Amino acid sequence: MIEQKESPAFAGKDFGAGAYERLSGQVFGELDPADPRNSIITDIQFAPRNARGMVEYSATFTLLKPMDTSKASGVLIYDVPNRGSRLLLGAIQGGEPGDGFLFRRGHAILSSGWQGDVLPSPGVQSLLAPVARNPDGSSITGPVLVRFSDLPPGTTSMPVTALLPRRPYLAASLDTTKATLTKRASEEGAILPLAPGDWAFADCTTRAFPGLPDPGHICLKKGFEPGFLYELTYTAKDPLVLGIGFAATRDTVSFFRREAKDGVGAANPLSGQIKHVVALGISQSGNFVKSFVHLGFNQDEQGQRVWDGADDHIAARQTPLNFRFAVPGGSAGMYEPGSEAVLWWADSNDPVRGRKADGMLRRCGLSSTCPKIFETFGSAEFWGLKMSPGLVGTDAVADIPLPPAVRRYYFPGTTHGGGRGGFNIASPARGGRCLLPDNPNPESDTMRALLDALVAWVTKDVEPPASRYPRIEQGQLVSGGHREMGFPVIPGYPLPDQLLNTFYDYDFGPGFLYNDLSGVISLQPPVRKQAIRMLVPKVDIDGNEMTGVPSVQHQAPLGSYLGWNVTARGFQQGRGCGFAGGFLPFAATRAERLAAGDPRPSLEERYPTHDSFVERVRTAAVQLVRDRFLLQEDADRLIREATVSAVGR
Numbered sequence: 001m002i003e004q005k006e007s008p009a010f011a012g013k014d015f016g017a018g019a020y021e022r023l024s025g026q027v028f029g030e031l032d033p034a035d036p037r038n039s040i041i042t043d044i045q046f047a048p049r050n051a052r053g054m055v056e057y058s059a060t061f062t063l064l065k066p067m068d069t070s071k072a073s074g075v076l077i078y079d080v081p082n083r084g085s086r087l088l089l090g091a092i093q094g095g096e097p098g099d100g101f102l103f104r105r106g107h108a109i110l111s112s113g114w115q116g117d118v119l120p121s122p123g124v125q126s127l128l129a130p131v132a133r134n135p136d137g138s139s140i141t142g143p144v145l146v147r148f149s150d151l152p153p154g155t156t157s158m159p160v161t162a163l164l165p166r167r168p169y170l171a172a173s174l175d176t177t178k179a180t181l182t183k184r185a186s187e188e189g190a191i192l193p194l195a196p197g198d199w200a201f202a203d204c205t206t207r208a209f210p211g212l213p214d215p216g217h218i219c220l221k222k223g224f225e226p227g228f229l230y231e232l233t234y235t236a237k238d239p240l241v242l243g244i245g246f247a248a249t250r251d252t253v254s255f256f257r258r259e260a261k262d263g264v265g266a267a268n269p270l271s272g273q274i275k276h277v278v279a280l281g282i283s284q285s286g287n288f289v290k291s292f293v294h295l296g297f298n299q300d301e302q303g304q305r306v307w308d309g310a311d312d313h314i315a316a317r318q319t320p321l322n323f324r325f326a327v328p329g330g331s332a333g334m335y336e337p338g339s340e341a342v343l344w345w346a347d348s349n350d351p352v353r354g355r356k357a358d359g360m361l362r363r364c365g366l367s368s369t370c371p372k373i374f375e376t377f378g379s380a381e382f383w384g385l386k387m388s389p390g391l392v393g394t395d396a397v398a399d400i401p402l403p404p405a406v407r408r409y410y411f412p413g414t415t416h417g418g419g420r421g422g423f424n425i426a427s428p429a430r431g432g433r434c435l436l437p438d439n440p441n442p443e444s445d446t447m448r449a450l451l452d453a454l455v456a457w458v459t460k461d462v463e464p465p466a467s468r469y470p471r472i473e474q475g476q477l478v479s480g481g482h483r484e485m486g487f488p489v490i491p492g493y494p495l496p497d498q499l500l501n502t503f504y505d506y507d508f509g510p511g512f513l514y515n516d517l518s519g520v521i522s523l524q525p526p527v528r529k530q531a532i533r534m535l536v537p538k539v540d541i542d543g544n545e546m547t548g549v550p551s552v553q554h555q556a557p558l559g560s561y562l563g564w565n566v567t568a569r570g571f572q573q574g575r576g577c578g579f580a581g582g583f584l585p586f587a588a589t590r591a592e593r594l595a596a597g598d599p600r601p602s603l604e605e606r607y608p609t610h611d612s613f614v615e616r617v618r619t620a621a622v623q624l625v626r627d628r629f630l631l632q633e634d635a636d637r638l639i640r641e642a643t644v645s646a647v648g649r
Contacts, residue, residue, distance in 0.1 A: 001025045001266070008067060015100030018068035023269055027061055027112065029251050030054035031244065040295055041243035042322050042518050046132035046140060055241070059113035059127040059248045060120070062086070063256070065270065066106050073106035074275040075455055078253055078307065080285035083329050084124035086111045087282045091313075091417070092448055101448060107455075108270060112252045114245035114288065115321075115328055117166040127248055129240045132324070139237035141172045143524035144325050145335060149229040149571040156223045157204040160216055160232065163329040169236035170215040174201040179234035181218070185227060186571075187334065198222070201234075229571050233524050236325055243322035243518070245288075246297040253277060253307070254300040276459050279310040279371070280451070283417065284329065286315025287338065294318065294342065295516060296363035298371055309458040311374040313447065314417055316385035317343070322518045331578070332385050332501060335525045339503060341517035343390035344400045345373065350515075352394035352532060353505050358515045361403055373406040374454050374464070378414030378443060379537065379545060379563020383480075383496075384579025385416075386503040388535040392472055394505075396533045399471045409450060409629075410469035410548030411443045412537065413561030415581030418443025421551075423617075423645035425558055425588070425603065434565040435494065436582025441553050441561040445634045446624075453628055465628050470537040470547040477535040485536065487543050490560075491597040493584055496536075499564045499576040503532040536563075542600050543584065549629050552638050555620035556613060558603065558647065559585035603647065610648035617642035 007021035033044045033055055047055040066072045079088035088109070093101035102109060116129030132140050148162055161168040171179065176196035183192050202211030204219035211219040218232060255262065260271045281289035289312040292298065298306045317338035321328040330336035342350070347359035364370035381387040391408075393400055402408060411418070421442035456462040470476035478484040482495040489495065507529055508514075509522030537545040543560035554561060565582035567575050587593035587602040607613035618639050624630035 001028070002269070009064065010097045013097065013100075015097070016104035017066050017071040017073070017106035019066075020064050020103055021067050023063045023065070025061060026058050027248070027252050027255070028056070028058045029248060030056045031247050035301065037296065037299060037301060038247055040322075040516075040518070041241065041247060042520070043132035043140070043239060043241045043324055044244070046134065047130040047241045048133075055130060055244070057127065057129055057244050057248050059252065060125050061110065061112040061252060062125065063108065063110050063269065064103075065108040069273055071106050072108065072273055074273065075105075075107045075459060076253075076257060076270065076274045076277045077102060077107045077109045078277055078279040079109055079111040080249075080279060080281035080288050081111055081113065081115070081125040082281075082283055082285040084113065084115060084118040084126055086125065087285070088280050091282055091444060092451060094444075108274065110253065110256055112249060114249045116240045116242045116245055117328065119165045119167060121165075127245050129242055129244045131238045132241050133238065139172065140239055140324070141235050141237045142239065142325050142520065143522065144169050144234055144236040145524040146232045147229060147334070148224065148232075151224040151226060153226055154223060156209070157202070157211065157217055157219045158224070160218060160234070161327075163327065166329060167240070168216045169325055170238065171201050172215075172235045172237040174213055174215060176200060179232065182231045183225070183228040184231070187229075191231075194220070227571065231525070239324045242326050242328065245321060246292055246295060249292065250297045250300055250306050254302075254304070257306075258304070276308045276455075277306065278455055278458055279307045280313065281311070281315065282313045283315060284319060284331070286312035287317050287319035288321070290315060290360055291318040291321065291341070291517065293364055293371065293373075294360040294362075295322065295518075296367070298364050299367045299369040303367065303369075305369040305371070307371040309372040309374070309454050311376055311451070311454060313376045314378065314381055316377065316381045316387040316390060317341070318517050320517060322516070323512065324520045335506070337506070337508065337517060337521075339386050339389070340506065340508070340512075340514045342515045344393065345375075345406045346401055346403045348393060348400045350394050352530070353514070355515055361405075370405060372454070372457055374450060375406065375408045376411065376443075376447065376450060378411035378416070378418065379561075380414065380416040380579040380581045381563075382534070382536045383499060383564040383581075384501050384576060386501055386534060388477065389503065389532060391469065392477065392535060394532050396535055397472070399473055402467060407464050408467045408469045409446070409465075411446060412545035412548040412550050413439070413554050413581075414441045414443050414551075414563065415439040416579040419581075421445070421553065423553070423556075423558065423642050423647055425585075425646055433568055433570065434577035434580050434582065435568040436562070436565050436584065439561050439581035439583045441581075442551055445631075445638070446549055446551060446629050448634060449629050449631050452631070468547070468549050470545075472535070474547075476538055476547045478538050480534065480536045485539050486541070487539050488541060488599045490543075490584060490599070494566050496562075496564050499566065500534055500536070501576055503534050505529045505532055552617055552620045552624065552630070556616040556642070557586070559583050560600070607648040613645070613648040614639070614642045
């Protein structure tokens with residue numbers, strides 16, 4: 001159902017394929033829980049059914065399409081939302097409309113809601129998923145874990161979710177003796193239980209302790225202490241059937257791709273126009289891409305392929321969506337599910353965790369509905385998001401081969417999603433929650449070229465560039481200590497030792513289907529059985545990584561571009577700073593670096609003249625264009641930016 005229409009959009013601007021229009025509204029669907037394509041959804045058998053025995057859902061959507069169909073490419077780009085937000089246009093063309101990169105090509109762009117715990121709000125893609133209940137109508141219950149830290153001084157009340165804004169799982173009972181609240185000063189520190197009388201399931205924002213009784217909030221009599229981490233374990237009720245988000249995406253894309261009209265006779269605005277579909281998911285939504293394919297949702301209810309191609313960008317895990325009381329907005333923190341699932345594309349064993357051989361393409365391979373896959377990621381995914389087992393398995397002894405329909409491209413020395421780019425030699429200020437300045441090394445230029453390559457592979461069968469990523473067999477992956485990496489010791493700066501986000505093998509109970517990240521969790525917090533060995537790329541004498549598809553900035557460096565950073569303050573002080581990468585600028589002159597004891601050549605020694613720096617940039621750009629990792633328009637822009645920069649002046 002189309003609820004809003006902006007025609008033309010962007011004040012009618014023509015980016016090269018005519019004006020665009022924006023359509024937004026809702027899709028209403030129903031699922032047969034007995035269909036094998038749907039029965040994999042956890043708890044769908046406990047969802048309410050309509051008179052036809054079907055399970056209903058609704059989701060929002062936004063569609064951008066050329067108004068002149070003769071200028072349309074026939075390609076639908078599916079932009080998978082991240083926590084309800086659409087990231088594709090920002091990542092590829094600098095915003096909406098940005099430079100019109102996708103609009104110039106005449107692609108239609110579709111986004112729709114899949115995450116059922118996201119609170120609806122303007123501009124957010126959301127899904128209305130049903131609640132699962134027992135056959136007699138009583139509430140289904142189960143354990144839920146919530147962790148809070150770094151709360152502002154004076155905080156007395158918190159929703160029973162650390163991820164906002166989202167729907168919390170309500171407590172089944174307000175009796176605090178049936179729940180546990182603890183605090184600790186560090187992850188390894190003593191766990192201090194709080195007495196049941198010192199806190200309440202209540203909201204104290206308008207009424208002093210014990211506050212207003214509320215199964216969605218907790219209130220602490222003396223308030224939360226900023227230096228502690230609080231861990232709440234309680235019994236929740238009424239789980240949402242969140243796995244429906246996969247089916248809703250499948251059915252929405254399939255409708256816009258193939259149908260002439262909907263169930264009430266309204267015309268499909270893309271009817272007859274779409275020949276190919278390419279999906280792009282970024283970070284959390286990239287995890288969604290992996291799970292969507294792995295669980296078999298790339299086959300629609302008519303047995304046809306949904307996406308012809310997909311890129312899971314900066315995504316190291318699968319999305320924790322298809323299990324009871326799931327929290328899909330997590331980000332690889334302690335006890336958060338996501339890495340339990342199979343993490344590799346080709347069928348491979350998991351000897352360390354004792355799992356049967358599996359791969360993310362197994363189900364779609366059986367139905368001949370696999371998409372062509374690009375896997376793109378950078379350094380921060382190794383450090384903060386536990387990436388390496390997806391390349392080398394849990395035993396980390398050999399590379400797992402890629403299937404023929406998968407290409408993998410690694411962006412060395414980048415933060416999560418890439419930095420701002422440019423050739424600014426001014427030392428960035430330190431600040432925020434991370435100790436080191438932000439890493440400016442970009443990914444967007446390479447992503448633009450690769451999206452074109454993926455579309456060409458899907459639509460014209462043009463072979464894409466060969467995969468480029470670090471491998472054990474070539475000695476490019478090592479343990480995360482500075483000696484093993486070859487990382488230089490730079491006075492005044494931290495080393496990467498002990499900064500990897502630990503990959504734990506968790507026991508969530510016997511009802512959890514680990515390879516599929518599905519089923520029912522019965523142990524919260526889970527038991528930490530063992531730590532899985534992880535590897536990171538080696539670096540050169542500058543501390544910069546040496547493999548993959550380096551950006552122009554990486555090949556004409558102004559410092560060390562890191563996939564890791566250090567938390568400057570708060571509960572995690574001294575540990576890795578999430579999945580943010582840092583930057584260690586080079587000294588300006590030889591004298592300056594010698595005085596500081598910096599072993600890395602200075603800018604003066606690297607680029608004795610401004611022209612020598614510009615030539616370094618030009619050489620790198622020309623080669624990347626030749627290799628199809630950079631578009632000519634972006635190469636020209638980078639050379640212009642280098643020409644007006646202060647480097648070497």
